[in-house]
Amino acid sequence: MQRLYRILFHLRSVLAIVAALAVGSLLIIAAGSNPIEAYKTLFHGAFFDYWGFAATLVKMSPLLLAGLAVVLPLRAGLFNIGAEGQIYIGALFATIAALYLPVLPGPVHILICTLAGALGGALWALIPALLKAYQGINEIIVTLLLNFVALHFVSFMVSGPMIEPGAPYPYSPEIPDSLFLPHILPCSDAHFGVLVGIVIAIGMYIVFRRGVSGFTLATVGRNPEAARYAGISVKRHIIVSFMIAGACAGLAGTFEVLGHRYRLFHAFSQGYGYDGIVVAFLAGLNPFLAILSSMFIGGLRSGANMMQRAMGIETTVVEAIQGLVILFVAMSLAFRYRATAIGQAITRRKELEQALDEQTRDKKT
Amino acid sequence: MSAYKLSLEGISKSFGAVTANDRVTLRVRPGTVHAVLGENGAGKSTLMNVLYGLYRPDEGRILIDGRDVVIDSPRAALAAGIGMVHQHFMLVGQLTVTENIVLGMKGQGLKLDLASHRRKIAKLSQSFGFEIDPTADVMKLPIGMQQRVEILKLIYQNAEILILDEPTSVLTPNETGPFFELLERLKSAGKTILFITHKLEEVMAIADDVTVMQGGKVKASLAKSETDPASLARTMVGRDVLFQVKRSAHSTGEPVLRLADVSANNARGLKALDRVTFEIRAGEVFGIAGVDGNGQAELAEVISGLRPVESGRIHVSDTDVTQASISDRARRFGVAYVPEDRHRDGLVLDESVAQNMILRTYNRRPFARFGFFDRSAIRDHAERLASAFAVRLQSVDQEVRYLSGGNQQKVILARELEGAPRVLVVAQPTKGLDVGAIEFVQQQILAQRDRGVAVLYISTELEHLLDVCDRVGVLFRGKLMDTIGSDDATPERVGLLMAGVAA
Numbered sequence: 046m047q048r049l050y051r052i053l054f055h056l057r058s059v060l061a062i063v064a065a066l067a068v069g070s071l072l073i074i075a076a077g078s079n080p081i082e083a084y085k086t087l088f089h090g091a092f093f094d095y096w097g098f099a100a101t102l103v104k105m106s107p108l109l110l111a112g113l114a115v116v117l118p119l120r121a122g123l124f125n126i127g128a129e130g131q132i133y134i135g136a137l138f139a140t141i142a143a144l145y146l147p148v149l150p151g152p153v154h155i156l157i158c159t160l161a162g163a164l165g166g167a168l169w170a171l172i173p174a175l176l177k178a179y180q181g182i183n184e185i186i187v188t189l190l191l192n193f194v195a196l197h198f199v200s201f202m203v204s205g206p207m208i209e210p211g212a213p214y215p216y217s218p219e220i221p222d223s224l225f226l227p228h229i230l231p232c233s234d235a236h237f238g239v240l241v242g243i244v245i246a247i248g249m250y251i252v253f254r255r256g257v258s259g260f261t262l263a264t265v266g267r268n269p270e271a272a273r274y275a276g277i278s279v280k281r282h283i284i285v286s287f288m289i290a291g292a293c294a295g296l297a298g299t300f301e302v303l304g305h306r307y308r309l310f311h312a313f314s315q316g317y318g319y320d321g322i323v324v325a326f327l328a329g330l331n332p333f334l335a336i337l338s339s340m341f342i343g344g345l346r347s348g349a350n351m352m353q354r355a356m357g358i359e360t361t362v363v364e365a366i367q368g369l370v371i372l373f374v375a376m377s378l379a380f381r382y383r384a385t386a387i388g389q390a391i392t393r394r395k396e397l398e399q400a401l402d403e404q405t406r407d408k409k410t
Numbered sequence: 411m412s413a414y415k416l417s418l419e420g421i422s423k424s425f426g427a428v429t430a431n432d433r434v435t436l437r438v439r440p441g442t443v444h445a446v447l448g449e450n451g452a453g454k455s456t457l458m459n460v461l462y463g464l465y466r467p468d469e470g471r472i473l474i475d476g477r478d479v480v481i482d483s484p485r486a487a488l489a490a491g492i493g494m495v496h497q498h499f500m501l502v503g504q505l506t507v508t509e510n511i512v513l514g515m516k517g518q519g520l521k522l523d524l525a526s527h528r529r530k531i532a533k534l535s536q537s538f539g540f541e542i543d544p545t546a547d548v549m550k551l552p553i554g555m556q557q558r559v560e561i562l563k564l565i566y567q568n569a570e571i572l573i574l575d576e577p578t579s580v581l582t583p584n585e586t587g588p589f590f591e592l593l594e595r596l597k598s599a600g601k602t603i604l605f606i607t608h609k610l611e612e613v614m615a616i617a618d619d620v621t622v623m624q625g626g627k628v629k630a631s632l633a634k635s636e637t638d639p640a641s642l643a644r645t646m647v648g649r650d651v652l653f654q655v656k657r658s659a660h661s662t663g664e665p666v667l668r669l670a671d672v673s674a675n676n677a678r679g680l681k682a683l684d685r686v687t688f689e690i691r692a693g694e695v696f697g698i699a700g701v702d703g704n705g706q707a708e709l710a711e712v713i714s715g716l717r718p719v720e721s722g723r724i725h726v727s728d729t730d731v732t733q734a735s736i737s738d739r740a741r742r743f744g745v746a747y748v749p750e751d752r753h754r755d756g757l758v759l760d761e762s763v764a765q766n767m768i769l770r771t772y773n774r775r776p777f778a779r780f781g782f783f784d785r786s787a788i789r790d791h792a793e794r795l796a797s798a799f800a801v802r803l804q805s806v807d808q809e810v811r812y813l814s815g816g817n818q819q820k821v822i823l824a825r826e827l828e829g830a831p832r833v834l835v836v837a838q839p840t841k842g843l844d845v846g847a848i849e850f851v852q853q854q855i856l857a858q859r860d861r862g863v864a865v866l867y868i869s870t871e872l873e874h875l876l877d878v879c880d881r882v883g884v885l886f887r888g889k890l891m892d893t894i895g896s897d898d899a900t901p902e903r904v905g906l907l908m909a910g911v912a913a
Contacts, residue, residue: 252781255782255783255785256781256782256783257772257773257778257781257782257783258781260765260772260783261772263761264758264761264769267758267759267760267761268754268757268758268759268760270754270755271754271755271756271757271758271769272758273716273736274714274716274736274747274749274755274756274769274770275737275769275770275772276735276736276737276740276741276770389760
């Protein structure tokens with residue numbers, strides 16, 4: 046009995062998905078279609094069709110990187126709700142590097158654009174990190190609000206200074222085609238970005254499991270006082286974890302420009318940064334599982350288009366299903382709440398908050 | 411009418427492979443204080459939770475006044491007349507004493523007549539000498555009074571049998587005496603009290619009968635008049651316990667740790683240390699006595715580097731370490747620190763024993779190479795330390811959370827002592843430990859002294875200080891009052907200094 050319970054517990058994300066699909070099928074019936082047929086179309090389109098799978102990978106690339114941008118700081122109990130803004134600033138930096146630097150050999154220039162994008166995201170994430178580390182200001186609020194700043198700043202840039210002459214709506218000129226990311230599936234849109242995301246995810250997974258920095262980051266989250274006693278700088282870990290997270294999200298934006306759209310559009314991200322939170326929680330904050338969860342969410346998105354074309358079911362149904370997945374993942378936390386990675390992350394956040402509070406108070410006096 | 415108010419007959423309870431209670435029998439005479447004595451992990455709490463209805467026993471019977479009862483919930487326990495005061499109180503701070511006592515009582519009807527409850531509670535409080543104002547907000551009461559509210563609540567709900575789980579752990583020494591007087595009054599009013607403790611002196615002070623548990627079994631059950639502290643300790647630990655740790659004659663060397671005019675603030679920014687000056691020689695144990703909160707915690711933190719100084723200098727041998735970082739002090743200058751709060755500072759409870767053993771050397775070879783851990787080196791290291799310090803555990807991969815307090819302290823000691831420190835700062839190392847563990851900790855400290863380490867031993871437990879230290883200084887409101895050699899340090903003399911009376 047206990048074993049069964051444990052198996053169910055480990056499968057809670059899968060169960061959440063099944064439950065969400067079950068409730069979603071009611072919505073499909075309400076929309077006047079056969080849910081089994083609809084899901085068949087959806088998943089066939091997303092995973093078992095060459096072009097469809099390529100479309101899934103295109104969506105997976107930013108989702109995975111944004112998901113990692115949420116997973117990493119949560120290891121220390123910090124919520125990064127700002128992946129969306131970091132995506133925008135990353136894309137902006139990459140586009141500037143692509144358009145205004147003197148032309149270099151393709152691969153070198155791609156590398157520079159990529160680094161510029163990562164840097165942009167990291168700098169954007171540095172703002173909440175500094176405010177958190179030195180003033181104890183709530184990072185959830187700062188990251189969330191900075192998303193809107195970033196969104197509108199990019200809109201401004203592509204409406205004015207960077208606009209393509211004669212463009213009907215705000216977007217930048219196209220980047221030189223020497224900077225287009227290579228495709229990984231011939232004749233499709235699936236680009237190299239998704240591979241970069243997978244490599245980073247695996248690297249993060251290994252560092253979390255075996256790495257010294259994975260241990261120090263977790264220690265900062267688990268017991269900041271003991272971390273200080275061990276000689277681990279809590280402030281430095283807040284700043285570094287946020288900057289790496291920002292860099293991941295910045296890469297997500299970069300690859301959208303270099304691999305998919307080839308220009309900077311205003312409002313191009315459509316909430317990938319927020320979907321990253323879904324990816325992270327569905328993966329139970331495990332970077333390796335984030336590969337699977339981002340592929341699933343990406344598949345839902347691309348399959349939804351197929352479903353709409355083939356059966357006339359609105360894609361909003363799929364958005365509802367995605368919302369239900371979140372709801373059920375949240376409900377699954379109720380079971381053995383403390384034991385889950387997410388539950389622990391929330392506890393860590395509280396402890397970190399208290400410790401920072403004491404330290405900043407020490408400092409001010 | 412049975413001779414016993416309460417009897418537990420052959421109670422067994424296991425959790426998985428672990429047997430927490432093994433056919434435990436406990437018989438309590440009416441109107442007595444019955445102590446249940448045992449080390450941490452002896453199964454006392456499990457037994458009380460069975461009695462209180464939080465656990466169902468695997469086998470065994472519970473009888474009250476000779477009649478079988480089934481207790482499957484705290485409510486059923488209370489209905490049977492059993493009430494329990496936990497170590498962590500179950501009070502609502504924002505409510506008044508009366509509201510807290512009435513909270514959760516059955517049979518209130520639709521209208522809650524607080525005024526009549528308040529009158530009855532005031533009368534009850536007066537008759538037993540609780541000295542509680544029923545209209546006071548609970549959160550404004552000192553912790554000792556909150557404990558009384560918990561007890562008053564049980565009496566008001568007609569509990570006949572009171573279970574008190576380590577009740578003195580939240581009390582100051584000055585509060586313990588009046589608390590015991592209160593228990594005497596409750597006893598003479600016919601209440602039966604089960605007193606859970608690991609402190610021998612409390613058993614001798616208050617109990618009529620005592621049941622000693624060890625490893626989930628009852629080792630002895632006898633009247634207090636038939637026993638003495640030494641034999642109780644032997645029964646509890648399972649071997650002889652030396653109350654006087656042996657101090658060998660020795661010579662001290664050069665001064666190793668020197669503090670000159672050190673001042674520091676506490677977490678609230680108030681002055682906690684006021685121009686403290688002293689030195690400790692190699693091979694010397696310097697004790698710091700004082701009532702808790704007179705700057706002891708800050709002193710330890712200043713030396714280990716966790717807290718910055720406002721003014722003054724700290725030297726280790728001839729090096730000025732005042733500005734050195736925490737890790738430099740630990741690793742380069744050999745300042746080992748056993749913090750007072752094991753759970754807050756000394757350990758990461760969610761991590762394994764092995765990881766905690768390298769908490770301050772985690773990025774050193776052989777544990778880490780090129781940014782990655784060498785698991786087998788860490789395990790070997792932990793297993794070596796665990797056996798050297800006799801840490802009782804199932805595996806070094808076990809989370810340190812699941813170790814008993816004494817074994818957690820051993821993990822910290824093992825870690826701090828293994829780097830062959832030059833200075834050892836220990837803050838309240840015996841807090842919450844049972845006699846066996848206390849003896850072990852003190853022996854380790856003396857072994858370091860004999861190795862030539864300069865030891866700073868901070869404790870509020872005067873008798874432990876006087877057992878171990880060569881010299882004792884007293885902190886009072888952040889000032890070092892006076893320093894006395896251990897031969898001249900009588901409890902009376904140190905006690906006066908602790909109260910701020912200069913010699």
